[in-house]
Amino acid sequence: xxELLIRNACxxxxxxxxxxxxxxxxxxxxxxxxxxxxxxxxxxxxxxxTMPGGIDSHTHICGTKVNFGRYMxxxxxxxxxxxxxxxxxxxxxxxxxxxxxTSYRYSAMGYTTALEGAMAPLEARHTHEEFTHTPLQxxxxxxxxxxxxxxxxxxxxxxxxxxxAIVGWTLSAVKGFxxxxxxxxxxxxxxxxxxVASIRDPVPHFEVTPAEIIRAMIEANEMLNLPHxxxxxxxxxxxxxxxxxxxxxxDLVPNANNKRQSLYATHVQFHSxxxxxWRDICSRSEEICRAINSKPQIVIDMGQVMFGKxxxxxxxxPMEFNLYRLYHNKWSNHDVELETGSGIIPVYYSRKxxxxxxxxxxxxxxALLTDNPWQCILSTDNPNGAPFVxxxxxxxxxxxKRYRNEIFGxxxxxxEHNVPLAAIDxxxxxxxxxxxxxxxxxxxxxIEDLGKGHLGEGAxxxxxxxxxxxxxxxxxxxxxxxIRAFGQTDYTIKRGRVVCRQGTCMVDGKNTTxxxxxxxxxxxxxxxxxEFAKNFDRxxxxxxxxxxxxxxxxxxNLCIETEAQL
Amino acid sequence: MKINDVVCPFCGCLCDDLEITVEHNRIVAVDNGCTxxxxxxxxxxxxxxxxxxxxxxxxxxSYDEAIQYTVDMLLDADRPLLYGWSGTHGEAQCIGVHxxxxxxxxxxxxxxxxxxxxxxxxxxxxxPGCTLGRVxxxxxxxIYWGCNPLEAHPRHMSRYTTYADGYFLQxxxxxxxxxxxxxxxxxxxxxxxxxxxxxxxxDYAVLSALRAIVRGKGDVVPESVAGVSRSQLERIVTLCKDxxxxxxxxxxxxxxxxxxxxxxxxxxxxxxxxxxxxxxxxTPMRGHWNVYGSNEVFTWMTGYPYAIDFCRxxxxxxxxxxxxxxxxxxxxxxxxxxxxxxxxxxFPRGCVEHLAEIPTVVIDPVPTMTTALADVQIPVAVSxxxxxxxxxxxxxxxxxxxxxxxxxxxNDREVLKSIHAKMKEAKGQ
Numbered sequence: 001x002x003e004l005l006i007r008n009a010c011x012x013x014x015x016x017x018x019x020x021x022x023x024x025x026x027x028x029x030x031x032x033x034x035x036x037x038x039x040x041x042x043x044x045x046x047x048x049x050t051m052p053g054g055i056d057s058h059t060h061i062c063g064t065k066v067n068f069g070r071y072m073x074x075x076x077x078x079x080x081x082x083x084x085x086x087x088x089x090x091x092x093x094x095x096x097x098x099x100x101x102t103s104y105r106y107s108a109m110g111y112t113t114a115l116e117g118a119m120a121p122l123e124a125r126h127t128h129e130e131f132t133h134t135p136l137q138x139x140x141x142x143x144x145x146x147x148x149x150x151x152x153x154x155x156x157x158x159x160x161x162x163x164x165a166i167v168g169w170t171l172s173a174v175k176g177f178x179x180x181x182x183x184x185x186x187x188x189x190x191x192x193x194x195x196v197a198s199i200r201d202p203v204p205h206f207e208v209t210p211a212e213i214i215r216a217m218i219e220a221n222e223m224l225n226l227p228h229x230x231x232x233x234x235x236x237x238x239x240x241x242x243x244x245x246x247x248x249x250x251d252l253v254p255n256a257n258n259k260r261q262s263l264y265a266t267h268v269q270f271h272s273x274x275x276x277x278w279r280d281i282c283s284r285s286e287e288i289c290r291a292i293n294s295k296p297q298i299v300i301d302m303g304q305v306m307f308g309k310x311x312x313x314x315x316x317x318p319m320e321f322n323l324y325r326l327y328h329n330k331w332s333n334h335d336v337e338l339e340t341g342s343g344i345i346p347v348y349y350s351r352k353x354x355x356x357x358x359x360x361x362x363x364x365x366x367a368l369l370t371d372n373p374w375q376c377i378l379s380t381d382n383p384n385g386a387p388f389v390x391x392x393x394x395x396x397x398x399x400x401k402r403y404r405n406e407i408f409g410x411x412x413x414x415x416e417h418n419v420p421l422a423a424i425d426x427x428x429x430x431x432x433x434x435x436x437x438x439x440x441x442x443x444x445x446x447i448e449d450l451g452k453g454h455l456g457e458g459a460x461x462x463x464x465x466x467x468x469x470x471x472x473x474x475x476x477x478x479x480x481x482x483i484r485a486f487g488q489t490d491y492t493i494k495r496g497r498v499v500c501r502q503g504t505c506m507v508d509g510k511n512t513t514x515x516x517x518x519x520x521x522x523x524x525x526x527x528x529x530x531e532f533a534k535n536f537d538r539x540x541x542x543x544x545x546x547x548x549x550x551x552x553x554x555x556x557n558l559c560i561e562t563e564a565q566l
Numbered sequence: 567m568k569i570n571d572v573v574c575p576f577c578g579c580l581c582d583d584l585e586i587t588v589e590h591n592r593i594v595a596v597d598n599g600c601t602x603x604x605x606x607x608x609x610x611x612x613x614x615x616x617x618x619x620x621x622x623x624x625x626x627x628s629y630d631e632a633i634q635y636t637v638d639m640l641l642d643a644d645r646p647l648l649y650g651w652s653g654t655h656g657e658a659q660c661i662g663v664h665x666x667x668x669x670x671x672x673x674x675x676x677x678x679x680x681x682x683x684x685x686x687x688x689x690x691x692x693x694p695g696c697t698l699g700r701v702x703x704x705x706x707x708x709i710y711w712g713c714n715p716l717e718a719h720p721r722h723m724s725r726y727t728t729y730a731d732g733y734f735l736q737x738x739x740x741x742x743x744x745x746x747x748x749x750x751x752x753x754x755x756x757x758x759x760x761x762x763x764x765x766x767x768x769d770y771a772v773l774s775a776l777r778a779i780v781r782g783k784g785d786v787v788p789e790s791v792a793g794v795s796r797s798q799l800e801r802i803v804t805l806c807k808d809x810x811x812x813x814x815x816x817x818x819x820x821x822x823x824x825x826x827x828x829x830x831x832x833x834x835x836x837x838x839x840x841x842x843x844x845x846x847x848x849t850p851m852r853g854h855w856n857v858y859g860s861n862e863v864f865t866w867m868t869g870y871p872y873a874i875d876f877c878r879x880x881x882x883x884x885x886x887x888x889x890x891x892x893x894x895x896x897x898x899x900x901x902x903x904x905x906x907x908x909x910x911x912x913f914p915r916g917c918v919e920h921l922a923e924i925p926t927v928v929i930d931p932v933p934t935m936t937t938a939l940a941d942v943q944i945p946v947a948v949s950x951x952x953x954x955x956x957x958x959x960x961x962x963x964x965x966x967x968x969x970x971x972x973x974x975x976x977n978d979r980e981v982l983k984s985i986h987a988k989m990k991e992a993k994g995q
Binding site: 122337545 | 570571573582656660664667668685688689690691692693694695696697698699700702703704725726731733734810811838841844845846847861862863865866867868869870871876878879880881883954956958962963964965966
């Protein structure tokens with residue numbers, strides 16, 4: 001039995017309605033408890049801000065395309081190197097750090113849980129291998145279903161139950177966590193070098209539309225009783241005028257679950273553009289937020305862009321090729337048979353560039369114009385909008401109008417004619433930031449009942465203590481202090497153990513992989529479906545028996561078993 | 567007992583549909599495999615015990631002694647090289663990286679003598695690729711450039727391209743056009759619809775000519791380029807542009823001839839040009855079954871795919887300086903651990919001579935040419951036969967190779983784990 005007592009913690013724990021109360025937190029064997037004995041190890045927080053460990057509900061840090069981002073970018077690897085020290089392995093990389101680099105830097109910022117945003121089922125083993133080497137965060141994997149042949153076939157045949165059964169079989173086989181749709185239908189069209197132009201544009205050959213895929217997957221998601229909702233990267237990413245597509249997509253979403261949202265729309269910044277070309281692109285964040293404010297069934301994350309170098313990587317193959325034709329630097333693409341695609345290019349977001357300045361502004365607007373912070377999660381779509389190490393700066397921008405104005409003064413001068421940012425006075429509170437980085441992602445992912453994202457009794461003792469006193473610091477006037485404090489915890493505690501102390505990781509660590517296993521009746525089991533098996537072995541290049549991810553890849557894991565209505 | 571869907575640990579195709587018959591813990595038959603697979607599964611040459619060179623020959627030693635020798639050798643070295651890795655599974659490669667980091671050594675895989683130049687090209691211009699199933703189901707034009715799959719990857723054409731059934735092709739064999747580019751008429755060239763025979767060292771020029779024609783600047787192309795007529799080049803470009811899905815596969819005939827990584831860069835840029843007209847992809851024909859795994863593992867662990875030097879604590883990558891051949895040619899390294907490859911059979915003479923001079927340990931199931939240079943050899947179970955683990959196919963698809971018979975020897979990761987543990991102990995960690 002190990003016990004820990006954190007004294008004098010100034011706690012913000014939105015899921016338990018605790019906001020700035022100075023209290024003690026007791027921990028036994030990795031869980032929060034009512035009290036501990038006198039022999040417990042004591043940490044005196046000295047009134048410092050203490051929150052549940054951060055949760056990133058959309059980040060690209062492990063798997064085939066992430067690793068290809070490293071592989072093709074020695075220049076990025078050189079831009080972030082640390083030597084082996086104590087328990088810490090050497091690390092490389094700035095926008096796409098090595099797995100240890102990612103893990104240590106997240107941990108230093110108080111993040112203890114992360115969802116990998118896109119895993120191709122065929123390459124799931126790779127993602128899980130990298131999870132093993134990301135030791136200080138519990139991990140989950142969004143699993144890609146945007147261009148899945150048997151699912152599109154089932155949707156075409158009007159058989160949503162079959163589509164759900166295939167999703168369930170696949171999630172369980174690849175140890176995935178949730179349904180991810182990236183440019184649904186578009187990644188299959190990209191197999192012919194094409195894309196879909198709207199949610200009503202049918203996918204070549206399969207004759208289903210993105211709208212049909214999205215609706216069917218939302219329905220299937222609820223049939224499977226999955227903890228998370230459908231996680232959607234909308235069609236038409238990055239195209240001027242795409243707010244129309246986004247709004248139409250939001251209109252498809254029923255209120256199908258009373259515990260959480262029915263759709264998680266990711267990196268909405270990239271989907272909130274007005275105009276018809278790069279010449280007249282503008283922000284449509286107000287309309288997008290109006291829709292979100294009237295639809296509690298939708299939760300978004302920002303996809304904030306920050307100025308500087310980064311690497312873009314997504315399953316959205318056609319989008320990356322379009323982006324490449326703008327940047328002309330280097331381009332990788334990796335289509336995955338029967339399932340999805342992906343693309344990677346490095347980018348530089350410049351404050352002197354009008355389009356980039358508008359993008360920067362839109363992300364902030366989304367967070368400031370969404371009334372309910374539970375509906376807008378802080379993200380950069382790491383590393384697409386910026387590397388996650390920029391989060392503290394984003395927090396400061398959201399909390400301080402003064403700091404926002406200061407940066408706004410440095411961006412392209414025409415920006416103000418194209419965005420509403422300058423007219424927004426809202427400043428987010430400490431509590432808002434805690435919601436956007438802890439409570440809301442835990443609730444949106446459906447893992448708060450597993451003890452994630454809060455500090456109630458029985459919760460996992462994942463705790464971040466930041467070196468800042470919120471009663472003495474006015475974030476509206478102290479941006480620098482906010483950035484410094486959120487950049488490095490005094491203590492990051494994972495499962496009751498101090499894993500990171502002022503930026504130095506103290507343990508080797510061993511994470512937990514969280515995955516789902518929907519129980520499906522025999523009638524709908526793909527293991528006994530001759531047609532599924534026949535087509536599998538005929539069109540994949542891996543045998544069906546070699547496809548599932550073996551137990552060896554998820555040594556410490558938490559399986560969420562659900563009862564599917566199938 | 568028959569075991570189905572066994573993965574073949576020979577080449578980068580990682581065929582996973584073999585049927586192995588096992589009797590009394592011995593493999594007695596292999597079905598579906600190519601001749602290379604048969605030879606590997608049926609091989610009976612495994613060493614039974616670690617061996618150490620004596621004045622007169624070899625003596626058997628225990629695993630503990632062999633592991634201790636390796637630990638002492640690595641800890642005593644100033645510039646240790648840990649080389650090979652393509653013939654072992656990912657889990658062992660991971661430990662290899664930890665060991666290299668711990669001793670401040672250099673870790674390199676056979677990549678630096680095969681597709682290293684391809685990676686350098688990719689690092690300049692990227693890589694538009696796809697999984698092999700994307701090709702199988704869609705491609706109506708397949709180009710093999712500087713490679714001879716019928717002999718080096720015998721089932722590549724039947725599983726993934728020419729002879730494979732494809733979802734979008736009614737009669738795949740008739741509908742697909744196969745183009746082979748090579749300096750000699752290989753077995754593969756004989757089955758091609760179109761054979762482009764180029765003069766040795768002419769790849770770069772031919773690729774440039776093709777790019778010019780794709781861009782509509784064919785008038786600058788001379789009548790003949792490296793022995794290839796302009797009319798043939800124009801015909802090829804028309805075939806490519808008319809394709810619905812084209813796929814280029816390339817081998818060492820492109821990476822290791824004059825121009826090296828510039829050739830590969832030019833080929834990638836041709837694919838880039840063609841992608842503006844239709845769908846096109848390019849894939850290196852990786853040789854060893856898990857050479858691509860070594861690149862993947864090294865990349866997520868260190869940031870770089872091969873030739874990584876830890877001597878300054880950080881991971882440092884500079885192929886040409888930190889690659890195995892260069893280190894050995896400069897006689898810089900003073901100890902070498904070799905695993906999952908046979909440099910004794912492939913390296914230049916000077917490098918092999920240096921290997922013979924310095925303390926060298928080989929971890930390998932069978933006696934190889936490298937055994938002749940080694941001081942100690944530690945036999946291990948064969949990954950994919952009596953040891954399981956992760957491998958990455960030439961297109962990046964990870965597949966778990968299986969254990970089909972019970973091992974009598976420890977496997978690579980077990981041996982490396984002991985080495986790593988003893989080294990940490992010695993360093994007081």
